[in-house]
Amino acid sequence: MAAGGSNLPREELLEMYRRMVLIRRIEEQLARDCAAGKLPGPVHLYIGEEAVAVGVCRHLSERDWITSTHRGHGHFLAKGGDPARMMAEIYGRADGICGGFGGSMHVADFSKGIIGANGIVGGGIALATGAALAAQLDGDGRIAVAFFGDGAANQGVLMEALNVASLWKLPLILVCENNGFSEFSPTATVTSGSIAERARPFGVPFREIDGNDVIAVWQAADVAVRRAREGRGPSLIEARTYRTRGHVEYEVTFITEPYRDEAEVDAWRARDPIDRFARRLREEDPGVADELAAIDAAVEETVRAAVRFAESSPEPDPASARGHMFATAP
Amino acid sequence: MAAGGSNLPREELLEMYRRMVLIRRIEEQLARDCAAGKLPGPVHLYIGEEAVAVGVCRHLSERDWITSTHRGHGHFLAKGGDPARMMAEIYGRADGICGGFGGSMHVADFSKGIIGANGIVGGGIALATGAALAAQLDGDGRIAVAFFGDGAANQGVLMEALNVASLWKLPLILVCENNGFSEFSPTATVTSGSIAERARPFGVPFREIDGNDVIAVWQAADVAVRRAREGRGPSLIEARTYRTRGHVEYEVTFITEPYRDEAEVDAWRARDPIDRFARRLREEDPGVADELAAIDAAVEETVRAAVRFAESSPEPDPASARGHMFATAP
Amino acid sequence: MARKRMIQAMNEALLEEMERDPSIVLFGEDVKASLFGDTKGLWKRFGADRVRDTPICEALISGMAVGAAAAGRRVICHMMFGNFVYTGMDAIANQAAKLRYMTNGQIKLPITYLAVSGGGRSAAAQHSDAIHPVLANLGGVKVVMPGSPADAKGLLKSAIRDDDPVFFLQAAGRGGEPGEVPEDEYLIPLGRAAIRRPGRDLSLVAIGAMVRPALKAAEALSGEGIEVEVVDPRTVVPLDLETIFASVRRTGRLVVVDEARDTCSVASHLAALVAERAFDALLAPIRRVTVPDCCIPYAPVLERAILPNVEAIERAVRETLAWRRPA
Amino acid sequence: MARKRMIQAMNEALLEEMERDPSIVLFGEDVKASLFGDTKGLWKRFGADRVRDTPICEALISGMAVGAAAAGRRVICHMMFGNFVYTGMDAIANQAAKLRYMTNGQIKLPITYLAVSGGGRSAAAQHSDAIHPVLANLGGVKVVMPGSPADAKGLLKSAIRDDDPVFFLQAAGRGGEPGEVPEDEYLIPLGRAAIRRPGRDLSLVAIGAMVRPALKAAEALSGEGIEVEVVDPRTVVPLDLETIFASVRRTGRLVVVDEARDTCSVASHLAALVAERAFDALLAPIRRVTVPDCCIPYAPVLERAILPNVEAIERAVRETLAWRRPA
Numbered sequence A, B: 001m002a003a004g005g006s007n008l009p010r011e012e013l014l015e016m017y018r019r020m021v022l023i024r025r026i027e028e029q030l031a032r033d034c035a036a037g038k039l040p041g042p043v044h045l046y047i048g049e050e051a052v053a054v055g056v057c058r059h060l061s062e063r064d065w066i067t068s069t070h071r072g073h074g075h076f077l078a079k080g081g082d083p084a085r086m087m088a089e090i091y092g093r094a095d096g097i098c099g100g101f102g103g104s105m106h107v108a109d110f111s112k113g114i115i116g117a118n119g120i121v122g123g124g125i126a127l128a129t130g131a132a133l134a135a136q137l138d139g140d141g142r143i144a145v146a147f148f149g150d151g152a153a154n155q156g157v158l159m160e161a162l163n164v165a166s167l168w169k170l171p172l173i174l175v176c177e178n179n180g181f182s183e184f185s186p187t188a189t190v191t192s193g194s195i196a197e198r199a200r201p202f203g204v205p206f207r208e209i210d211g212n213d214v215i216a217v218w219q220a221a222d223v224a225v226r227r228a229r230e231g232r233g234p235s236l237i238e239a240r241t242y243r244t245r246g247h248v249e250y251e252v253t254f255i256t257e258p259y260r261d262e263a264e265v266d267a268w269r270a271r272d273p274i275d276r277f278a279r280r281l282r283e284e285d286p287g288v289a290d291e292l293a294a295i296d297a298a299v300e301e302t303v304r305a306a307v308r309f310a311e312s313s314p315e316p317d318p319a320s321a322r323g324h325m326f327a328t329a330p
Numbered sequence C, D: 001m002a003r004k005r006m007i008q009a010m011n012e013a014l015l016e017e018m019e020r021d022p023s024i025v026l027f028g029e030d031v032k033a034s035l036f037g038d039t040k041g042l043w044k045r046f047g048a049d050r051v052r053d054t055p056i057c058e059a060l061i062s063g064m065a066v067g068a069a070a071a072g073r074r075v076i077c078h079m080m081f082g083n084f085v086y087t088g089m090d091a092i093a094n095q096a097a098k099l100r101y102m103t104n105g106q107i108k109l110p111i112t113y114l115a116v117s118g119g120g121r122s123a124a125a126q127h128s129d130a131i132h133p134v135l136a137n138l139g140g141v142k143v144v145m146p147g148s149p150a151d152a153k154g155l156l157k158s159a160i161r162d163d164d165p166v167f168f169l170q171a172a173g174r175g176g177e178p179g180e181v182p183e184d185e186y187l188i189p190l191g192r193a194a195i196r197r198p199g200r201d202l203s204l205v206a207i208g209a210m211v212r213p214a215l216k217a218a219e220a221l222s223g224e225g226i227e228v229e230v231v232d233p234r235t236v237v238p239l240d241l242e243t244i245f246a247s248v249r250r251t252g253r254l255v256v257v258d259e260a261r262d263t264c265s266v267a268s269h270l271a272a273l274v275a276e277r278a279f280d281a282l283l284a285p286i287r288r289v290t291v292p293d294c295c296i297p298y299a300p301v302l303e304r305a306i307l308p309n310v311e312a313i314e315r316a317v318r319e320t321l322a323w324r325r326p327a
């Protein structure tokens, strides 16, 4: 089985499927939790964009670095973060991956190379550039990937990073997830021209790809990752995708006028990255259906376990609220 | 007389010559003053780059806006700022254009559309974008020009300005003075690829020109200014030039190792924009020599008068040091 | 008078002022959709020329505000969350706060920067900073922090008409708080504190969102016979020192409540001013109820432990009143 | 001991620490040419991998420091002038100061940010801000302000070895000031104040570059029989409150000298702390000698009128000593 003529091994394909479904189901759970008023803070869901995180992160080991965004659950899980501890974090519990100090916008696990979600749009770009510098100095083939949105691509720090990464040939991959919106502004109203092309004047290779096609993502990432690992410098990938849910859960409570057509959402739902991939896998190998079903079932159980873990975790101790400000206390 | 087949009227050519010479002589005076310890603060001289400011500003009226840089005397004078009051400012005197509050890095005259020099590298870019927005709203054909260096072109705000100016079709001209250095770093060591090309992904027209050829500058600016005035949006001009003096006067006292070849400096001196232009004028019309000599003499007198004015101006009143912080005092 | 929410009052102020002064231009990220509701309807009313959605690029927009103001416009620039002010800090600190001074008063810079500031909603560290101390230290920007819907409206109108850069900081997540707002047009001048509740025993200065818990604490303490005078500075730059000093001179005791990190907070600064200029009136140490020098955490239980609240205010008041000079 | 200039002492510290710890990477604008001299020779010694000239892009480099530190490097990031810290403020305030806290202490961020800070050289408003109050209010960065070459060396070495983001602020234009520097290796811990001169009559706390004029003032006053105790906090985050409180408890009087704008200055904060926690020891109002809330002007005569100096310090001391409780 080699979906789309990709020559990818079967287990790799199934693992990509599993990770995408895991992200989807965890976030569907979060959507329900949010509607039920169970989440203390805001959540920005990645539903519809799973193929990007998964297609890229499958090339990364735990020793590679990623930086992420306010829409960071997908990156966290794709890079191997623990769903139960992420769930507990978003619930604001002591066993959360950040002890309840960070929440949805700050899920991070440095032991897995996840520098973390980021509440500052564009904030991860400089961090990833720094991590790429560290990786280059380490000289052991590690790389850094910055995920960021089309909105973030309008922050000047992107140009600054392209310039430095190009000059220093840093092992950096800039992955722009163009989901068509900066919050409630359609991309075209706030983004002039092509994002991918912004790499050109710096001599940084770039590609615009279908971000709802996990194989296409995997392939583009493959090229960029090789390049970075071999010391040939940075790349930029612009993945066209769509968020089928709102910018932030529960936005209808304060954004009273629609900012996009339901027809547009439906059109993108029809291109859902998980459905499409599953269809393709089944088309190429009808026998895979059982395996997919088994994965679905296992993921459901993972999600239930994550919820149980999170719910049974205690609230953090208020006496600890000052937290770990400094490593070396005065 | 139409130097370089430019079809420029004679008086325009002579005025360009006069302004370039004025900038040169004023700054040579400042160089002597600095060496003599007469200047309280640092000065960054524009010597060698005069063609850029003059070629652009000849298209601007006092109602157009410019923003400038730490190397701002040339822009101030080219845009019609008063040499004597600039001199007094740099001397730190009460009759300085900013009352002695600003100094060399902040010479400004809003009545002449000079938003001013700027001590923050890249700082003028956003200001000019805002002025262009105001001009667009005014709707009377005014425009804004941001002068900035090749070093400043690496500040992300350039990309942000290109994006917004393109989206909103702002009457903005971005003029990059590429003089080969960011302070003591040669451009190639800190600037990847082409600066001019950075406009391309935003759909902003751009040109790279010989910044030591005042006619070439005039012509490129002509196109960009028309475009802006007609509401067709921004342009970027990259003018290749060179500063034949140091980054900052007296740098030899703290930069102990040479950061460029004397041969390189000499090569650029041979391409001096004023000499070249004068030569060309004389070649095309030998009769012009007397007029040039008369301009030279008049400029010398302007410089002497500026020095007299500045020297005879009192120091600011220390009791006024809190200055004009607020327009509406509490 | 009509009962209105804070954000409605702000929306009215923006509407009225933009109606009144056609030179006003307003821009920022998603001001059309209006996350907080303050800019709702403005795009429809005033059109795409005067009300502009910008890309996400705080460094540019904060500086564009300066350029447009220098070029003659009255500008309203929405920075959204206080933390994003850091992203646009260069133009605020190096240009907006300095351009008039450096050029010897050649220009006015009539800019109102809008932002929400402070915590309390589990938005975590990068969306919860109270940024007024940082802004106040810049010297060149005024800082307005309304404590009620009525103040929000009157202060915002004054801020917009002011010829200097003004930061108007609405307490994050508290746009829904209701209050009585006058029907007719009114302005509240910058630099004029309000005594929210008179009292003889102690002066309780509370800034912005802290006015509410301060009033609650005062109410509760009153039940015990402790009469606290609640002073709301309304603007931290300029500061109405006269009103504050006069209050301290009457009561002899001061507690300042400020939703800022303690170090270099406005609470610290007020305490310092009083310890200098009303020292002889002081009968007890000056207490500050502030945020400890850490980030704002996500989990509600942690956040509650960090932010000033009614109990902490009551405790500070009680302890200040109980204080006796050691023998 | 050997006589050395401040900047030489810093250069030695950088050299020794980079020699000692190969994980250190240093970058910034023109660190190879070295405007101030602090990074001179490092590029030659340690090579282009570990010592990197960056383009002008403070937003990126301040954030790269965080990323590289999170990824295991010890980082020295040169921000050049204090005012350019505003340009790179986002990553400092939103990332460096918060990333460890937000992630529950998962990482260390061993970053030393270098910058010069303050005025006095006619560099005008955009090159003369004293930025330590803004940094101190962030909560998550330590702030070191050496008052002598010996301190500069010992503190810088400690800053580099520290596992947290530390701002090391050298007083602008005073890199040439000489002092005795020990020959052997030594460290000066962060958070430990020094009593520069003992005295019984008044505690004079002077920060960073203000230590020198404070000592001069103390010297002059001593001639009149006024014995001032000069305390140099050396680091403003963390602050050595014990030493300061103990001094005030001995003398009963406090003047703080801080080359910062007054509002929300460290001087204000120190005054507030003392007015809270050593109130009973106070015999007089606490005076601050600071910069008024304006920009730093260009003309020397204007700049001198704005910055704290020996006379202003003497005056504040005299007035504090002369103060009598009104009848």
Ligand SMILES: Cc1ncc(C[n+]2csc(CCOP(=O)(O)OP(=O)(O)O)c2C)c(N)n1
Binding pocket: A069, A070, A071, A119, A120, A121, A122, A148, A149, A150, A151, A152, A153, A179, A181, A182, A183, A247, C029, C056, C058, C080, C084, C087
């Ligand atoms: C510096 C900064 N500015 C503004 C915001 C507010 N904000 C949060 S998400 C968002 C839109 C981001 O758009 P994009 O980068 O395309 O990511 P997406 O939400 O589409 O995934 C904005 C403006 C922020 N968090 N940080």
Ligand SMILES: Cc1ncc(C[n+]2csc(CCOP(=O)(O)OP(=O)(O)O)c2C)c(N)n1
Binding pocket: B069, B070, B071, B119, B120, B121, B122, B148, B149, B150, B151, B152, B153, B179, B181, B182, B183, B247, D029, D056, D058, D080, D084, D087
């Ligand atoms: C934000 C900021 N960063 C750094 C500096 C220090 N600095 C002053 S001039 C300069 C180099 C500028 O290079 P360029 O833009 O090419 O202008 P040039 O000096 O060559 O005219 C630098 C880094 C500054 N003034 N502002």
Ligand SMILES: [Mg+2]
Binding pocket: A149, A150, A151, A177, A178, A179, A180, A181, A182, A183
């Ligand atoms: Mg998007």
Ligand SMILES: [Mg+2]
Binding pocket: B149, B150, B151, B177, B178, B179, B180, B181, B182, B183
């Ligand atoms: Mg240059």
